Amino acid sequence: MEPLQIIEIFISGIVVGGLYSFTAVGMTLILGVMRVINLAHGSFYMVGCFATYFILVQAKLNPILGLFLTILIVFILALFVEKLIVRNTKTDLMRVSVATFSLAMLSEEAIRIKWGKVYRTIPTFIPGTTSYYGITFDNQRLVASITAVLVITGLVLYIKKGRFGRAIRMVQQDTEMASLLGINVDVVNIMVFGIGAALAGAAAGLLAPLYMIYPSMGWPPLLKCFAIVILGGMGSVGGTIFASFIFGVVEVGTAFFYGSQWAYAAVFLIMIIILLIRPKGILGKDIF
Amino acid sequence: MKKFLLVGICFGLVFMTTSLIWAQSKELKIGLLAPLTGPISEGGQRIANSIKMAAEEINAKGGVLGMQIKLIEWDTMGEPERGVTGAKKLIESDQVWGLIGVYRSGVALAVAEVAAANKKLFMVTDAASPAVTGLVKKDYDKYKYIFRTAAMATHFTISVNPFVTDIIKAKTYFFIAENTKMSRDIFEATKQTFDPMGIKCLGEAYVDVAASEFMGELARIKSLKPDVVIVHIPGAGGVAFQKQYYDAKVKIPHIAHTGVMNMPNVVREIGEKSNYASFAAFCWDVPITEKTIPFYKNFTKKFGYEPEGYSDVRSYDGMVVLGDGIKRAGSLDVENVIKALEKTDLKGVAGRYVFDETHQAKWGEGYLLNIIGEWVNGKGLVLWPKAYATGTYKHDPRK
Numbered sequence: 001m002e003p004l005q006i007i008e009i010f011i012s013g014i015v016v017g018g019l020y021s022f023t024a025v026g027m028t029l030i031l032g033v034m035r036v037i038n039l040a041h042g043s044f045y046m047v048g049c050f051a052t053y054f055i056l057v058q059a060k061l062n063p064i065l066g067l068f069l070t071i072l073i074v075f076i077l078a079l080f081v082e083k084l085i086v087r088n089t090k091t092d093l094m095r096v097s098v099a100t101f102s103l104a105m106l107s108e109e110a111i112r113i114k115w116g117k118v119y120r121t122i123p124t125f126i127p128g129t130t131s132y133y134g135i136t137f138d139n140q141r142l143v144a145s146i147t148a149v150l151v152i153t154g155l156v157l158y159i160k161k162g163r164f165g166r167a168i169r170m171v172q173q174d175t176e177m178a179s180l181l182g183i184n185v186d187v188v189n190i191m192v193f194g195i196g197a198a199l200a201g202a203a204a205g206l207l208a209p210l211y212m213i214y215p216s217m218g219w220p221p222l223l224k225c226f227a228i229v230i231l232g233g234m235g236s237v238g239g240t241i242f243a244s245f246i247f248g249v250v251e252v253g254t255a256f257f258y259g260s261q262w263a264y265a266a267v268f269l270i271m272i273i274i275l276l277i278r279p280k281g282i283l284g285k286d287i288f
Numbered sequence: 289m290k291k292f293l294l295v296g297i298c299f300g301l302v303f304m305t306t307s308l309i310w311a312q313s314k315e316l317k318i319g320l321l322a323p324l325t326g327p328i329s330e331g332g333q334r335i336a337n338s339i340k341m342a343a344e345e346i347n348a349k350g351g352v353l354g355m356q357i358k359l360i361e362w363d364t365m366g367e368p369e370r371g372v373t374g375a376k377k378l379i380e381s382d383q384v385w386g387l388i389g390v391y392r393s394g395v396a397l398a399v400a401e402v403a404a405a406n407k408k409l410f411m412v413t414d415a416a417s418p419a420v421t422g423l424v425k426k427d428y429d430k431y432k433y434i435f436r437t438a439a440m441a442t443h444f445t446i447s448v449n450p451f452v453t454d455i456i457k458a459k460t461y462f463f464i465a466e467n468t469k470m471s472r473d474i475f476e477a478t479k480q481t482f483d484p485m486g487i488k489c490l491g492e493a494y495v496d497v498a499a500s501e502f503m504g505e506l507a508r509i510k511s512l513k514p515d516v517v518i519v520h521i522p523g524a525g526g527v528a529f530q531k532q533y534y535d536a537k538v539k540i541p542h543i544a545h546t547g548v549m550n551m552p553n554v555v556r557e558i559g560e561k562s563n564y565a566s567f568a569a570f571c572w573d574v575p576i577t578e579k580t581i582p583f584y585k586n587f588t589k590k591f592g593y594e595p596e597g598y599s600d601v602r603s604y605d606g607m608v609v610l611g612d613g614i615k616r617a618g619s620l621d622v623e624n625v626i627k628a629l630e631k632t633d634l635k636g637v638a639g640r641y642v643f644d645e646t647h648q649a650k651w652g653e654g655y656l657l658n659i660i661g662e663w664v665n666g667k668g669l670v671l672w673p674k675a676y677a678t679g680t681y682k683h684d685p686r687k
Contacts, residue, residue, distance in 0.1 A: 005511055012503035019501075057557065112325065118593055119330050119548060121527050123559040129535055138535030211500045212527035212548070216327045220498040255504025256511075261467055261494040263504065 008135045009256050010249060015137060017248025018145030019207060023221050024228040024240045025152050026199035032235025033172045033192045036090050039101040040081065042222030043108065044197040048074045048204025049213040050111055053122055063125035067205040074201025075194045082193040087186070104218065112215040124209040144206035149241075151202065155195070156237055168192060172235070231271045233281030242282055246270065316355040316620070318343075318610075319378030319387045321371060321399060324363040327498065328391060328523060331599045335389050335414055336361060337591055338600040342607035352611045353620070360384060366391060368398035375402040385620060386410065388606060391599070393417030393470055404431050409622055409629075412436040413606035414599045416444060416470050421646040432626055435647040437606040437636075439570055439598070441473035443651045444545050445481050447568040447658040448518055450672045451543045452487065455660070455681050458515035458541075460488045464505055464529075465520035467494040474520055474545070490514045495521065500528045506536045514540060522547025527558060534561040539684040543660070546570050546598040553593040555663055564684040566662045566671070571597035571638040574659065574676040583637040597638075605636035 027041045051073045055066040085103060089095040124140040131137075159165035170178040171188045179185050211217070228247050232239030247267055254266040274282060320339055323332035343357040351357060360382050362374030371390065378384045379402065386409035390396045396415035400423055403410035410433055412420055418440055423431040439447075452458045463478060465471035475492060482489070490512045493505045502525075509517055517540050521529050526548040533542065543566040548554055550569040555562045573584035573594070583604065587595045595601055613629035614620065634641045639656040641649050649656055660672040662681060669679030 005507065009504065009507055012507065016501050016503055109325070112329070116333075118333075119524060119527070119551065119554050121554055121557045123557065124531075124561070129537065131537075136535070136537050138532075141535070210528065210531060212524040212554070214327070214330065214524055216329075217524070219327075220496075220500070251501070252504040252507070255493070255495075255502075256508045259491075259493050260464075260496070260499070260502075260505055264496065 004134060009253050011135060012137075013249030013252040014245055015141060015145045015248070016252055017245035018148045019141070019203070020224060020228060020247055021152060021241050021244035022144070022148035022203035022207070023200050024225040024232075024244050025155075025237055026196035026203075027225045028229045028232065028235055028237055028240040029155075029199070030193055030196040031229060032237070033168055034086070034090065034189050035093075036086060036193075037093070037097050037100075038086070038193075038196070039097055039222065040104045040107070041100075041197070041200055041225060042218030042220075043104040044074050044078060044200040044218075045204050045221050046111065046213075046215065046218035047077065047107060048201035049208040049217065050115060051201075052205050052208045053115075053120055053213055056122055056125065057120075066125075067202070070205040071198050071201045074204070075198040078194045078197030079190055081197075082190045086193060087189070104222075108215045108218065115215070119212050119214055121212045122209040138210075140206070140209055144203075144210070147206060148203070151199070152237065152241060155199075164188075164191070227268070227271060231274060231281055233278075233283045236281065236283040239281055239283030246282075314355055315358040316352055316614070317358050317360060317382060317384040319375065319382065319384040320359045320361045321364050321374055321378075321387060321389045321395070322361070323366040323391050324361065326365040328366045330524075331391050331414065331522075332364075332366070334596065334599040335391060335603040338587070338595075338604040339388055339413070339607045341587065341590060342604045342611075346608070346611045352614050353618070357607075357611070364390065364392075364395050366395065368392075368394045371395035371399045372402055375399045379403075379406050379408055384408070386610070386622075388610060389413055389603065390415050392468075393420060393473075396420050397423075400431065400434050403433050407433060407622060409433050409435070409610070409625060411606045411610045412438055413603040414438045416441045417473055418442065421648040424646045432647070433622065435609075435629055435643060437602045437609055437641065437649045439546075439602070439651070439656070440648060441470060442477045442481075443570075443656075443658075444474045444520070444568075445477040446651065447570070448543050448545065448660070449481065451541075451566055451568070451660050452482070452516050452518070453485065455671060456516050456541045458487060460490050460514045461516045461518055462491050462493075462509050462512060462514040462540075463489060463518050463520075464493040464495065464509070466497050466523060466525065468497065471520050478518065495525060495529075497523060497525070499525045502529050502532050503536075506532060506538055509540065510536070510538055516540065517542035519544040519549075520547070524548065527554060530565050531558065531561045533565075534563065537684075537686060539564075539686070541681070541683070542566065543568060546596065546658075548596075549663075550598075550661070550668075551594070551596040552668065555668070556666055559666070562663045563665065564662065564682060566660065566681070567668075568658050568660050569597040570656070570658050571595070571601040572659045572661065572668070572670060572676070574670060576639055576657075576676075577635045577637065579635065579637045601636075601638045605638055605641065608636055609634055609641050 030038050048070050051070045055061050085099050089099045126140040126143050128139045129136050167183050228243045232243030250267050251263045254263045322335040347356045364371045388411040391414045393415040396412050421436050550567040617624040617628035661668045661670050670676045
């Protein structure tokens with residue numbers, strides 16, 4: 001076993017973890033502020049992928065414009081979902097979970113009816129590869145991973161320092177008090193839901209060219225996000241990012257050393273061990 | 289006046305009822321089972337479309353024994369429980385004469401039990417486990433109703449042999465596949481084939497059906513340095529795997545079993561990253577029989593995408609073979625149809641269909657074979673067999 005191989009596996013795991021964090025942070029943001037388990041989160045990612053397909057492959061628009069349009073489409077869609085569905089069901093955890101799950105099923109079938117069941121894929125728009133000391137990564141994957149870290153860092157900084165960010169933190173800490181202090185909680189919630197979904201949309205725009213897209217593709221990322229969010233600590237953005245990297249490194253490392261069939265088992269074993277030691281997850285409940 | 293009206297209504301009702309019964313007796317109802325929704329619905333849709341296309345063509349020529357084939361669909365979603373529920377509903381409620389289709393051996397085995405218990409003919413067009421036709425061998429009297437035009441797991445293994453032994457002349461290989469029963473069957477058959485030849489397996493990996501990240505597996509392949517990599521990821525993950533294989537510059541020759549990497553519409557959209565990916569296909573748009581090219585043209589025109597050569601072709605041929613068997617039997621008596629099917633000798637799209645003693649369509653020279661191809665710049669070069677070859681193997685030249 002060469003040292004370079006270990007480095008390659010570790011860096012590959014970090015890159016994969018960065019990709020996972022992009023969708024997972026959106027889910028934890030919604031969970032932390034709104035106390036809502038959004039089971040349609042994977043669907044926002046899936047819709048984002050199909051929006052990217054339409055924009056880049058069918059409409060043949062510029063990829064950068066396409067990325068912004070994808071984020072915008074998913075963001076606007078999420079605003080409607082929050083206003084019509086989540087707001088009216090979130091007082092009961094079971095109701096909102098069932099409602100968002102039903103929405104996920106509905107969106108899958110709607111996409112299937114519109115785009116059919118034929119597999120589709122998108123050519124990468126950040127071409128080429130980057131190699132360092134024999135370790136090669138495709139540029140699309142690297143850019144997506146780095147962008148994820150930068151966007152999430154920017155979001156965290158904004159929420160810590162920005163005015164609206166303070167409002168988000170107040171609603172997260174005490175909704176009633178925030179309302180009494182004049183903060184429009186509904187506006188905060190709808191924006192948080194939109195931003196959370198927009199992160200999934202951004203992930204879709206950058207990641208869709210790496211994979212194949214199909215109507216039921218939202219479920220695996222949803223399950224992974226859920227596991228990562230629990231591992232990191234529900235509502236903790238920092239914990240989610242850390243958990244994403246752990247997830248990525250363990251998954252890639254296990255596949256290399258023991259075989260792919262053990263990758264998920266290893267990840268969930270680590271999760272159980274960490275939860276036994278720290279029941280609230282790696283970084284507990286507070287989101288910032 | 290009122291009496292005449294009443295009599296008239298009664299006659300009308302009697303006429304309508306007898307017309308309906310007469311119309312139904314002019315129909316041959318066949319239950320079509322396939323995963324029409326869910327993650328494997330792409331394959332399921334191909335199966336359904338192909339069977340429907342075959343049925344339409346048969347009906348346009350007068351149907352079977354003067355009856356128009358009426359297909360009644362059931363969505364199995366790739367799950368055995370749903371397959372069983374559907375088979376029972378089709379048989380008991382819809383009163384179908386027989387069953388066709390399926391996808392996934394687990395579903396096929398479950399449906400086979402229902403078909404056998406109800407003495408209904410079951411034409412399996414897409415499920416590869418040897419256990420399916422193994423039932424016929426185990427208990428002929430109980431399971432004689434099962435026939436299979438689909439390839440068997442061993443055929444998947446044999447389909448890549450020429451690439452491993454003749455084109456690459458490999459001494460070692462790595463096997464990576466979806467984590468399914470079929471994959472494990474294929475690997476066992478692969479080992480049994482290559483071990484006596486002295487071709488060594490350096491490693492195997494089974495990935496989740498929904499997997500989309502393969503960095504760990506690719507690092508392992510690079511470290512082991514096999515002469516060839518055999519890939520059985522027929523679903524959506526196959527595209528991600530190919531893209532990552534290309535990006536990681538794993539320049540080891542690799543061949544994918546029939547699946548997503550022999551779908552021209554998908555490969556076109558992958559673009560450059562499909563280069564140097566070899567594939568085994570159970571059919572291709574080369575003149576395997578006089579029916580092959582017309583089928584490819586008609587299918588593409590009708591559905592807007594090309595056949596991938598397995599789920600679609602074997603399902604189309606399965607419907608044609610079934611119709612032919614009923615015609616030759618001269619009646620719908622299932623025992624007569626079984627005897628007629630056992631004597632099948634029919635040229636389909638994929639080749640010549642003759643069933644062996646386990647009701648499996650025979651594989652080999654003069655029966656059904658495969659082609660081996662390689663994608664280069666969006667074109668599928670046929671490498672093998674020589675009769676249809678359009679090019680020679682190209683190694684990845686990138687540094």
